[in-house]
Amino acid sequence: MSTSTNQMPPDLEKGIYQTSNPNGSSTEFDPQSLTQTQQKSSDSGVADNTVLRKITTSTDGDTIYLGDQAFSRKELQNAFAGDLRPGLYTAPTRPMGNPVPLGLTGFCICCFVVSVINTGARGVNNQQVIASASLFLGGAIETIAGLWCLLVENTFGATALGAFGGFWMGYWALLCDAWGVRTSYATTQEYNDAVGFYLSVWVIFAFLMWLCTFRSTWPFFVLFFLVWFFLMLLAIGSFTGHAGVTKAGGVFGLLASFNGFYIVYAGTADPTNSLLVPKTLPMPWAQVV
Numbered sequence: 001m002s003t004s005t006n007q008m009p010p011d012l013e014k015g016i017y018q019t020s021n022p023n024g025s026s027t028e029f030d031p032q033s034l035t036q037t038q039q040k041s042s043d044s045g046v047a048d049n050t051v052l053r054k055i056t057t058s059t060d061g062d063t064i065y066l067g068d069q070a071f072s073r074k075e076l077q078n079a080f081a082g083d084l085r086p087g088l089y090t091a092p093t094r095p096m097g098n099p100v101p102l103g104l105t106g107f108c109i110c111c112f113v114v115s116v117i118n119t120g121a122r123g124v125n126n127q128q129v130i131a132s133a134s135l136f137l138g139g140a141i142e143t144i145a146g147l148w149c150l151l152v153e154n155t156f157g158a159t160a161l162g163a164f165g166g167f168w169m170g171y172w173a174l175l176c177d178a179w180g181v182r183t184s185y186a187t188t189q190e191y192n193d194a195v196g197f198y199l200s201v202w203v204i205f206a207f208l209m210w211l212c213t214f215r216s217t218w219p220f221f222v223l224f225f226l227v228w229f230f231l232m233l234l235a236i237g238s239f240t241g242h243a244g245v246t247k248a249g250g251v252f253g254l255l256a257s258f259n260g261f262y263i264v265y266a267g268t269a270d271p272t273n274s275l276l277v278p279k280t281l282p283m284p285w286a287q288v289v
Contacts, residue, residue: 096148099145099148099152100149100157103142104267105264106141106142106145108261111138111227113130114130115251118247130171131176135168139172140165140169142164145165146159146161146163147162156209199235203232206231215286217286218282226256233252
């Protein structure tokens with residue numbers, strides 16, 4: 001592990017770098033970046049409102065000191081899009097696999113199918129085909145993956161995947177007229193407005209999730225921005241009936257899908273199974289150790 005304080009190792013955005021020995025070292029960390037306030041979530045293992053006076057390591061580099069708190073080097077990890085972890089966090093106490101790539105795959109496939117139809121590709125406009133993906137993959141599988149995130153102590157992942165799993169099932173029920181929702185409206189415009197209301201609340205949710213990614217990584221940040229914009233354009237298109245807006249929403253949905261597939265790959269690939277392992281791309285405001 002390198003002892004440079006300005007470099008993060010290329011290990012799937014999960015690595016940490018060593019700084020110094022708390023007992024006195026010639027490689028003491030730059031004090032300019034040591035006084036900062038940690039705003040951590042309850043699942044991170046780092047106390048809220050902890051003022052970091054020092055970020056140092058033990059002599060052997062196995063222990064990281066955040067102020068007066070000590071953490072194992074293997075436990076403390078940086079924000080990682082492949083885990084849907086938006087900030088500094090400790091490794092989960094339960095030895096389980098990462099459910100995020102599976103859940104995010106469900107989201108990306110549903111988003112891709114809906115978006116490519118919204119762009120009018122090859123003249124296809126009927127969205128009934130999304131039933132299979134939205135109900136079983138983007139719905140059931142994504143929801144299960146979200147619930148599994150709770151077991152690995154990932155609140156953000158559980159919230160995002162669980163909620164969007166419900167979104168796809170609900171969207172399927174609206175578009176495919178399950179339970180006679182579409183036919184219950186007197187006019188097409190009334191139905192479109194109702195769908196617009198449904199999409200609008202998801203615009204708010206996606207925006208809030210996006211705000212939680214400003215201290216994470218670039219792929220993470222871009223994904224939720226694209227999802228937010230994708231939903232906003234779909235809502236506007238539903239309210240106005242403007243085909244161009246809906247088509248633009250489809251374009252942003254495709255971009256979100258491709259970005260999401262990159263994150264799926266980042267969360268799955270490692271040096272044991274791939275020759276191409278994505279490197280870290282932290283945001284300027286990301287907290288790293």
